Amino acid sequence: MNEQVLLARAYLSRVAEPPAPALAELVAQVGPVEAAARVAEGRVDEPVARETSVRREVHRPAADLDAAAAAGARLVVPEQPEWPAEGFAAFDGAGSEQLAPPLALWVRGPGRLDELCEHAVAVVGARAATSYGAHVAAELGSGLADRGCTVVSGAAIGIDGAAHRGALGVEGATVAVLACGVDRAYPASHELLLERIAGSGLVVSEYPPGGVPGRHRFLVRNRLIAGLAAGTVVVEAGLRSGAQRTASDALSLGRPVMAVPGPVTSAMSVGCHRLVRDGALLVTRSDEVLEAVAPIGEHLAGRPDPVRGRLTDGLDAPAALVHDALPARGARDTRWLALESGVPIGAVRVALVALERRGLVEHCEGRWRRRVVEAG
Amino acid sequence: MNEQVLLARAYLSRVAEPPAPALAELVAQVGPVEAAARVAEGRVDEPVARETSVRREVHRPAADLDAAAAAGARLVVPEQPEWPAEGFAAFDGAGSEQLAPPLALWVRGPGRLDELCEHAVAVVGARAATSYGAHVAAELGSGLADRGCTVVSGAAIGIDGAAHRGALGVEGATVAVLACGVDRAYPASHELLLERIAGSGLVVSEYPPGGVPGRHRFLVRNRLIAGLAAGTVVVEAGLRSGAQRTASDALSLGRPVMAVPGPVTSAMSVGCHRLVRDGALLVTRSDEVLEAVAPIGEHLAGRPDPVRGRLTDGLDAPAALVHDALPARGARDTRWLALESGVPIGAVRVALVALERRGLVEHCEGRWRRRVVEAG
Structure with a gap:
């Protein structure tokens, strides 16, 4: 791997706040090294300037790569075989500026990103999960991981955490996509959980080391969860929730959206029921999830x-x-x-x-x- | 109304065990009076004979009409304007022997059958309902009745009873379709409930007075519940349940099938989730039910x-x-x-x-x- 490419993408990763569709387009056209040079010098057109002008003088790619290494992390870029190219290919055709592909991904853990994403399902849902929702998320997490599927989620409290824990409980593969640097523990109460994920799978982020989480970043991050997985399951969600944003991103990417039902009397299931009424597949257990995301016929035997x-x-x-x-x-x-x-x-x-x-x-x-x- | 027609259909109603597709066909061809005469004398072809030979000598239509009158009931036949012809028209096209139309209906109560069925929804479900299911059934019953919709169900313990009670609680219209004579209280614990239904709506059966319930009759009865309603909602159902039979009948009749979700951990919601996965509409409240069964736009006004x-x-x-x-x-x-x-x-x-x-x-x-x- 060309060191220049790595430095260029590390630089761009700190300069542009995702999603940066114009910059992604420029990088696709002239390559990361040339794009980084033009951004640094301000030789870019108006759309790219809007995405890069504020932080273009923050030039510290080597320091960021060092900080990542110090935290046991590294940068994965599209020029490497580890890049999950297949998963992100759908971003190009999604026709949404919100769904710009990431410029690079900071990852922490022993897993290989492309391999982990080969058979991956996103399990997401409400922070204010009920004990019912947390139970179902854990069951799905362990059921999917047990069948060799990577469980992708956002490491949030509630459903996300339960899904990760379910996968870890059967020594399965799990990937946490953060809305902050991979060297930070957010939420703080999940410090141990994040260590466990980074100990066997991967903690992933498009934000450089030290990056702080923010409301906007959670929503933007959700597109990566949808993009790294072959399908997205929403376990519990209120009427308007981040999980529904992930589901909507998955839909835009042409990936199956699934939702777990719950009591109609539970505010935490309202979003799931709405999703099913809008066309999402109702799922009740991991078999049904696998059937929905598997290539046709693969999971039919035995049914x-x-x-x-x-x-x-x-x-x-x-x-x-x-x-x-x-x-x-x-x-x-x-x-x-x-x-x-x-x-x-x-x-x-x-x-x-x-x-x-x-x-x-x-x-x-x-x-x-x-x-x-x-x-x- | 021709007294002969009433006597003929009363006779046939006791002779043939529903569903009796061959007999229904004969009645359609030669009329009830001629059909009754031929059946009584045994001048019928093999299919009709199979449906009528065992009981054809039980000739007591006048006594049955008297028994009905003594119980405050009467016989409604297709030759009367009260016959819910529109609801049953779909039986002709259903292409299933199981879905033979009823020859006549014994009814008890002040309601007019055709008017009650003009805006009717079936709310059915498991006998072994959970308190969650019973709560939702009662809410649906009252919500639908409150909007001028007749709640049709089977008067069974569990979901059925809760749906009827919900309708009665808002002084709404409700119809109970029994698998036994309308002069019997079955289940016995619903004697009072049946009296309340017969006091304001209608208790309906295709079985003559004194007819006893049986497992087969419950399943056969379910087609009438589906047929009298514009759509069927299943509130709770195990994997194999009578409610699913009602849903399948509704589907064969071209009527919308709806299902209420519940916890995936509840055995009583497994049938509902299966129905949704097989194409039934997920509904969570009466508004959504009305929207599904109403002619387009009709329920939008006050919604x-x-x-x-x-x-x-x-x-x-x-x-x-x-x-x-x-x-x-x-x-x-x-x-x-x-x-x-x-x-x-x-x-x-x-x-x-x-x-x-x-x-x-x-x-x-x-x-x-x-x-x-x-x-x-």
Whole structure:
């Protein structure tokens, strides 16, 4: 990696307040080194000047790189193979100035950014989470991480923290995207959590070392959470919340938006229900999340339902009830099936014969079980 | 009304176990009087014989009509103007034998069936409802009834009962469709509730007086609940439930299916979440239900929401929550609003001032209520 490129992007990262669409455009046109030179000298057109004039004289890329190194962090730039190019490619086509790509990312931790983002899902939500929401976020975090998926979130208190902790609890991969420098612990109460994330995954920010968080930065940061993940799940959200901003960014990037329902009496679920009414996918567990973000077919194996929708068409009511009663895995005897389905035991036997004829169930040492049917 | 027609349909109503698609077809072809004569004499083809042979010699229409009258009930048949023809028209096109239209309906109560079904919504759900589900069902029942909508349900314990009670609580219209004779109180613990429904709305059944409930009849009955209503809301449902059957019938009839979300940790919400994932509309309050079932524009006039969408743009979160918490009708005090909205009482007061300034609420004897704003 060209040291000049690293220094140029470190400089630009401190000069421009994200998102900086005009500067990103200039960098794309003339490269980071030339762009940095022009910015430093003020030889830029009006849009770029608006994004860079205030801090263009703050020229301390080497000091920032040293500060990062001292904090165990480093700078990742688009010129490196570690850059998550695929995730950020969608920024180009999003057609929104808000969705300008980051100029560089400061990262802290042993993870490799591109690898972590290869299978990543964002789990975000309200700071004022209920214990229900925190529980569900932790379950999703561990469920996704357990299946090899990186959990991306914002390290905020509430849902974000619970999602990270869920992933860490199963020794899974998790990435925290901050609205301040990666050398800062914000929120302060999450200092230990951030250390744990930086100890196994990555803490990421587009703000240089020492950068302080601010309301604007939280919203701007959310586009990176959406951009690094293949899809975004909102666990709890009030009517107007940062999580909904992340969801809206994900939508603009063409990524699936998912929302977890909750009691309609809970103000913390209002935003989630609104999202579903507006077209987001309702999800209740990590399987459903993975199914939504996985390439088609990848997570379908083992799911009984899509198959049932076809092969059970036209079954009479007792047969359908008996088939419904059979669990996805495991065998049951006729007595159990009668109790579970509410179908009289004689009719259960008739139904089982019909189901066996269709290849939907099989007999096995006095018990019955669903046959695994290949989807397709 | 031709007495012969009434007697013929009363006879057929006892002879055939619903649904009886072949018999319904015969009645449509030759009329009820001729159809009854042929059935009584056994001069019918195989499909009709299958539906009528067991009980065709049970010939007691006059006695059944007398028994109904003694119980304060009467028989409503398609030849009468009271028949809800519009609601049942969809049965013809549903293309399902399960969805055969009823041959006649026994009804008890002062309501007129066709008028009650002109604006009707089914609110159904699990017997093993949680207190959350029962609360939401009652709120929906009262909210819908308050807006002039008839609440149709199955009088079961749990969600059904709560929905009926919600409607009765605001002196609204409600219709209970039973899986037994309208002269029976089933479930027994709902004897009083059924009396209240029969005292103002209607208790309805396709089973003749004395008919006993059975598991099969509950499922078959559900198609009538779906058919009498413009749309069906499922409040709580397990993975396999009668409420889902009602929803599936509504779908086959081309009527909107709605589901109320709940905690993903609740087994009683699993069926609702499944319905939403399969395409049902997520609803959280009666406004949203009315919007889904109303002819376009009809419910927009008195609806606070489209207006809120404009006048409340830019409200901060506490003000929006407080405004949302205020019911469409009725005044509430600040303490109530704080509890309902989850906003601290001091912030509620600040929010109310902001809302009053915008003309969204008004003060009235120590309480606050929504101002009626003309849509336009």
